[in-house]
Amino acid sequence: MTKKAATGAARAPRRKDSLSRERIIRAATEMLDSGGERALTLRALTVRLGTGYGAIYHHVADKGDLLAAAADDVITGVLSGVVADADPRAALRRLALDLFDAVDAHPWVGAELSRRPWRPALLDFYESIGRLLDALGVPEEARFDAAGTLVNHVLGVAAQNAANARLLADARDTDRESFLEDAATRWAQVDPERYPFVHAAATRLGEHDDREQFAFGVDVVLAGIAALGRARR
Amino acid sequence: MTKKAATGAARAPRRKDSLSRERIIRAATEMLDSGGERALTLRALTVRLGTGYGAIYHHVADKGDLLAAAADDVITGVLSGVVADADPRAALRRLALDLFDAVDAHPWVGAELSRRPWRPALLDFYESIGRLLDALGVPEEARFDAAGTLVNHVLGVAAQNAANARLLADARDTDRESFLEDAATRWAQVDPERYPFVHAAATRLGEHDDREQFAFGVDVVLAGIAALGRARR
DNA sequence: ACCTGAACACCGTTCAAGT
DNA sequence: ACCTGAACACCGTTCAAGT
Numbered sequence: 001m002t003k004k005a006a007t008g009a010a011r012a013p014r015r016k017d018s019l020s021r022e023r024i025i026r027a028a029t030e031m032l033d034s035g036g037e038r039a040l041t042l043r044a045l046t047v048r049l050g051t052g053y054g055a056i057y058h059h060v061a062d063k064g065d066l067l068a069a070a071a072d073d074v075i076t077g078v079l080s081g082v083v084a085d086a087d088p089r090a091a092l093r094r095l096a097l098d099l100f101d102a103v104d105a106h107p108w109v110g111a112e113l114s115r116r117p118w119r120p121a122l123l124d125f126y127e128s129i130g131r132l133l134d135a136l137g138v139p140e141e142a143r144f145d146a147a148g149t150l151v152n153h154v155l156g157v158a159a160q161n162a163a164n165a166r167l168l169a170d171a172r173d174t175d176r177e178s179f180l181e182d183a184a185t186r187w188a189q190v191d192p193e194r195y196p197f198v199h200a201a202a203t204r205l206g207e208h209d210d211r212e213q214f215a216f217g218v219d220v221v222l223a224g225i226a227a228l229g230r231a232r233r
Numbered sequence: 234m235t236k237k238a239a240t241g242a243a244r245a246p247r248r249k250d251s252l253s254r255e256r257i258i259r260a261a262t263e264m265l266d267s268g269g270e271r272a273l274t275l276r277a278l279t280v281r282l283g284t285g286y287g288a289i290y291h292h293v294a295d296k297g298d299l300l301a302a303a304a305d306d307v308i309t310g311v312l313s314g315v316v317a318d319a320d321p322r323a324a325l326r327r328l329a330l331d332l333f334d335a336v337d338a339h340p341w342v343g344a345e346l347s348r349r350p351w352r353p354a355l356l357d358f359y360e361s362i363g364r365l366l367d368a369l370g371v372p373e374e375a376r377f378d379a380a381g382t383l384v385n386h387v388l389g390v391a392a393q394n395a396a397n398a399r400l401l402a403d404a405r406d407t408d409r410e411s412f413l414e415d416a417a418t419r420w421a422q423v424d425p426e427r428y429p430f431v432h433a434a435a436t437r438l439g440e441h442d443d444r445e446q447f448a449f450g451v452d453v454v455l456a457g458i459a460a461l462g463r464a465r466r
Numbered sequence: 467a468c469c470t471g472a473a474c475a476c477c478g479t480t481c482a483a484g485t
Numbered sequence: 486a487c488c489t490g491a492a493c494a495c496c497g498t499t500c501a502a503g504t
Contacts, residue, residue, distance in 0.1 A: 019468080042497060052470040053498075059468095063497065114347075114396050118416070123428055130430025144434050144441075149386075149450040156389020163347050183351070195356055197363025201377050208377075217382040224457025252487080275478060285489040286479075292487095296478065 019051060021059040021069075029070045032108045036169040037162075040067075071112035072121040078102045079124045088135035089222060095128055096154055096218045100211060103158040107165030110158035117155055126151065136222075138229055146225045153221050157214050252284060254292040254302075262303045265341045269402040270395075273300075304345035305354040311335045312357045321368035322455060328361055329387055329451045333444060336391040340398030343391035350388060359384065369455075371462055379458045386454050390447050 027048050031040050042063065046052055060066045078098050085091035103110040113122075129147050138146050171179035187202035260281050264273050275296065279285055293299045311331050318324035336343040346355075362380050371379050404412035420435035 041495090043495090046471095054471080054500080055469045057498075114392050115399075117393070117396070118420070123423065123431060126434075127428045127430050130434070134430075143430075144437060145446055145449045146453070147430075147434070148446050149453045152386060152389045152393065152450060153382075155393065156385045159347050159392040160350070160385065160388065163350070166348075187351070190356065195360045197367075197376075197380075198356060198359050201359075201363070201380070204377060213378055213381050216378045217385060220379070220382045220457035220461060221453055222457070223460040224453035224455070227456040227460045228453060274476090276476090279490095287481080287490080288488045290479075 019055055024059055025069050028066050037108045038169055067112055071109045074102055074106055074109050075121045088132045092132045093218055099154055100214050103161050107162045110162035114155050114159035138225055142229055150221050153217050252288055257292055258302050261299050270341045271402055300345055304342045307335055307339055307342050308354045321365045325365045326451055332387055333447050336394050340395045343395035347388050347392035371458055375462055383454050386450050
């Protein structure tokens with residue numbers, strides 16, 4: 001892993017298209033964004049980069065490493081854009097929504113998030129949540145559990161987002177329309193006598209907005225944390 | 234390998250070990266329980282059942298169908314065991330915890346749950362949640378969002394459970410101890426100056442109980458739903 | 467050091483052929 | 486109808502060999 005500085009020739013000009021870990025990760029990210037998780041194969045990557053397998057494995061440990069690194073980049077980008085906010089509740093909401101938007105734009109990141117929730121790239125996310133809960137007045141003993149619940153809400157929606165994207169990708173493009181229609185009508189056909197709630201929910205599916213539902217969930221969790229803090233002890 | 238059933242004899246006695254969809258699903262479930270998702274391969278299944286691929290594909294559409302059916306069985310088992318409860322809050326808590334326990338015992342069900350949250354096997358689960366929220370006095374307009382948040386909490390924890398199991402399974406058995414230790418110590422080494430909250434959380438990881446954390450989350454969500462219902466509109 | 471690409475060890479799935 | 490098992494079309498990964 002040791003790198004020698006330029007030997008002999010002073011400053012050997014680096015070809016601007018030379019292979020590098022970053023270039024590989026960037027290519028992988030683009031493939032994931034445009035074709036979903038399924039589209040990223042080592043074979044396709046060699047074609048896209050015009051190299052062989054060994055070249056890639058020279059810069060990257062394995063496919064898991066590549067996926068994790070690509071997700072790290074997206075997450076770091078989101079978290080570095082976070083602005084301080086006077087109101088901790090608003091800051092928490094914004095933090096959660098920023099992450100939601102990133103996962104919505106890159107569903108494969110959602111899968112990676114739930115696959116490896118302990119990546120260093122998420123450190124700042126967890127730390128921010130802890131501090132903001134503190135600022136919100138959540139007592140010390142409840143703070144860890146509260147943070148866990150909040151994190152689970154975010155990761156849960158992220159995972160669901162990824163799963164939905166996977167299901168949609170599996171339906172071949174020609175089927176996609178009918179696939180969505182089928183799902184909607186099948187749910188609307190649930191027996192209203194036996195399953196009144198599910199039936200009613202299904203008929204309202206059109207008005208449903210995932211982002212709003214997510215934001216509502218954040219509010220629910222924050223309100224619940226506040227309420228429990230007041231009620232207990 | 235070929236066994237001839239008694240030919241000629243009237244009422245060929247069905248061999249009690251004859252292949253059937255149920256037998257296949259049962260075998261798959263056992264393999265998933267003992268070896269994790271990774272252990273269920275078509276090859277291993279043919280060996281275990283003493284048949285060929287075609288025999289399996291004759292009773293089952295594909296691997297996804299098999300996985301879904303196996304998960305359905307577990308879920309149906311849990312939901313059919315649900316007892317009516319006078320207090321809707323207690324009933325919701327119990328429903329959630331029953332599902333948690335099932336996923337804890339069969340982590341691969343957690344993965345399947347987040348892969349296909351719209352399986353008919355979950356109908357009763359969703360319907361119960363809707364009715365119990367009604368019984369709890371959650372107003373009609375908020376009920377769908379509230380149910381969504383609650384469901385997301387359950388599915389989120391389920392997915393996380395499955396992801397953890399996968400990570401553990403990937404660490405080879407000999408590594409497993411050191412793998413867990415490594416993870417714990419690595420997190421304890423997080424810079425306490427820069428990440429005081431995460432550092433504190435890591436040092437308390439030992440006292441952490443996943444089931445309690447989950448139950449706490451359910452309480453948070455329920456309290457939040459109640460609080461928001463009171464505050465708005 | 468960096469890269470090539472044939473080869474390996476797996477997957478899930480199909481299908482002509484058997485009974 | 487039910488089953489067999491060779492064959493197919495993929496995977497991710499390795500590694501002797503090149504520069």
